[in-house]
Amino acid sequence: MPPKAEITKESVLNAAFDLVREEGFEGLTTRRVARRLNCSTQPIYSVYGSMEAVKEDVFGRAVRFALARIETYENADNEPVMNMAIGCLLFAKNEKRLFRAIFLSEYGSYDNNKLYEAMRAAFLQLDDRFGDMEERRLRRLFLKLAMFWVGMGAMINAGALELDVEEATKMIEEMYEALKAQEGLA
The missing domain is CATH 1.10.357 (Tetracycline Repressor; domain 2)
Structure with missing residues (x-):
């Protein structure tokens, strides 16, 4: 089995920014970012703490x-x-x-x-x-x-x-x- 991709702050930010660019802030949810990163929502909260922090960086x-x-x-x-x-x-x-x-x-x-x-x-x-x-x-x-x-x-x-x-x-x-x-x- 290949190693799991490491979820970093930068990868979360990139996925979230792409979502906002395509759909606006309305489309920015933890689940949708996780789907883009092919992971659960837990790693997103691990690297960012909250969705509000993600939105601020985006x-x-x-x-x-x-x-x-x-x-x-x-x-x-x-x-x-x-x-x-x-x-x-x-x-x-x-x-x-x-x-x-x-x-x-x-x-x-x-x-x-x-x-x-x-x-x-x-x-x-x-x-x-x-x-x-x-x-x-x-x-x-x-x-x-x-x-x-x-x-x-x-x-x-x-x-x-x-x-x-x-x-x-x-x-x-x-x-x-x-x-x-x-x-x-x-």
Whole structure:
């Protein structure tokens, strides 16, 4: 009889992440992860302790994955913030379940969403004019822009809006220019 495969934290995380990517957090159960790993549920609890700990790690991996995907969109004609916004829209279109899990689930609330903080940090580095703005104004500017592009992403994700990158870029640019003008950055 061949030796049993060792169930590690990494193997559990990989199986759980794949499930969330395919089915969202709704599909993430201990039994389903165990089925993917061809084991009982006991080894999962042995390496993780609880399903909540698995979900926390899966969400962290999902955030890192999303940010990496979002940052891959690059168009030299765009300001970097536009590339980030378009990258987010493409992520919404191409990673439907993961987008929902991150942005539209109980795990993705604004106050504790690591992706928003990572995106906000990247946003602040995109334009040196932001360095002179007070924190409250920066937070508000980013929140307004993020709400716009995440809202567009949700519509794309749900199939309510077909993505035409040029049209979406133009809409986001118009919103960004209006927000910059409102903040005296235009």
